[in-house]
Amino acid sequence: MSDADAFLRVTDVSKWYGDEQVLEDVSFEMDRGDVTVLIGPSGSGKSTMLRCVNRLAEAQEGSITLDGEEVLSPDTDVDELRREVGMVFQSFNLFAHLTATGNVALGPRRVLGLSEDGARDRAAAQLERVGLGDQLDSYPAELSGGQQQRVGIARALAMEPKLMLFDEPTSALDPELIGEVLEVMRGLVDEGMTMLVVTHEMSFARAVADEIVFLDDGRVVERGPPEQLFERPEKERTGRFLERIASHD
């Protein structure tokens, strides 16, 4: 790869569920340290696009390169890929039978091969990082939604990923719990984490994104820096979507 090449490059990715096309020639790219936010109406394919990057969903056409390596190649070791790409889920998906520490330590222990103690130490440090140093032994059901999602973030961070994927991380949260999760995410932005985020939190997107990609009907309608996309959208559809979102804010 050349140095000028993007860290993550998505090129003409298409995907079908049966006869229904859910992604159509989606392309965008991001550099190391970039924050890219995918926005769009529900059913527009944002989450599917995100999941294609760590192959939780399989794109049928196109190319995704991460650090110069083709992600979509049949030769790609998906477990290796996912080791390097952290994922945060809308519904948290914390391991229900494990404590916060257990949730965060599982990957380091079983995937990275750290010792039991080493994995616990790493888990504790990551939970500290998301402000949950006092909840190490709590089970998911004992935590609030915002705390659960922060454990989810710590779990992904514990693998020391080079890219973090956020799939609507605050959509399942009560409004008063959204702030603490966004705050943790802002902290990651400040640390220079490369982040690809699907969200409906427009003020967050506006504040932290380097680029916004607006998807509708599985296609990229428009993309650009937030100030341009939010203030002077080129496409009428973008404007209409943003207005609709704003009226719900």
Place this chain on the structure above:
Amino acid sequence: MSAAGSLALAASGSLGALASGAVSAAAHPAASAVWLVGEGADWGFVLRNADYLAGGALLTVGLTAASILLGFLVGFPAGAVEVYGGGLPKRLVGGAGVVLRGTPIVVILLVMYFVIGVPQVNLGVASISPAVSAGILGLGLRSAAYQSQIFRATLASVDDGQLEAGRSVGLSRFEAIRYVVVPQALRRSIPGFQNEFTIVLKDTSIVFAIGLAELLTRGADLFTQRTTAVLEVILFISAIYFVLTFATNRALDYLGTRYAIPEGESV
């Protein structure tokens, strides 16, 4: 008809081979509950044969333990194949389960003993007779067929997001199932497993069909010898069954509580 007589007839229904003994038992005159503790009661007969019954109980416990264990070792993977497998393995396992669940246990035992002819198994310290190994194999495989459905249901009941989250940190599919799904599924399997254990325990009595004298068969042997003590014998062995099921179910309850996943109030 007296209570003792109708009980004996009920017993003869399930143990057809012993019908002749039951007919004479029906002649017992006493009918009231007082009879159980009064002068007419014959608990001495039961106590004198306690060793004989204990030997039967031992066989019952051994058959149950071995069959449940075999059922778990075969049934758990079988349930997993039905949930996660595909193609031929899934069809084979599914088909075998349907056949085993659809065949009367007596037929399964007769096939194991007379058709397949399980040989004597030598374990060094003890040797297991062909009939006992056929009993374990028959009861165990049938239990596997039922246990596979317990585990199939509980494995499938764990949310897909759990598996996905496991994969998202780089666990292989097998590892994600092993470390994330299985521990949750096993916890949810305890109630179904309690049922299955109780059923296997009581169904061990059917090994009389291949000539084994476990607890219930030995009890029947006794009351056909002494038809004046039918109810005493039946109550005594029922009590043993009750203690065994009660103790094991409580132990499994404890296991369930001990490993319960804590639930908070703020979900």
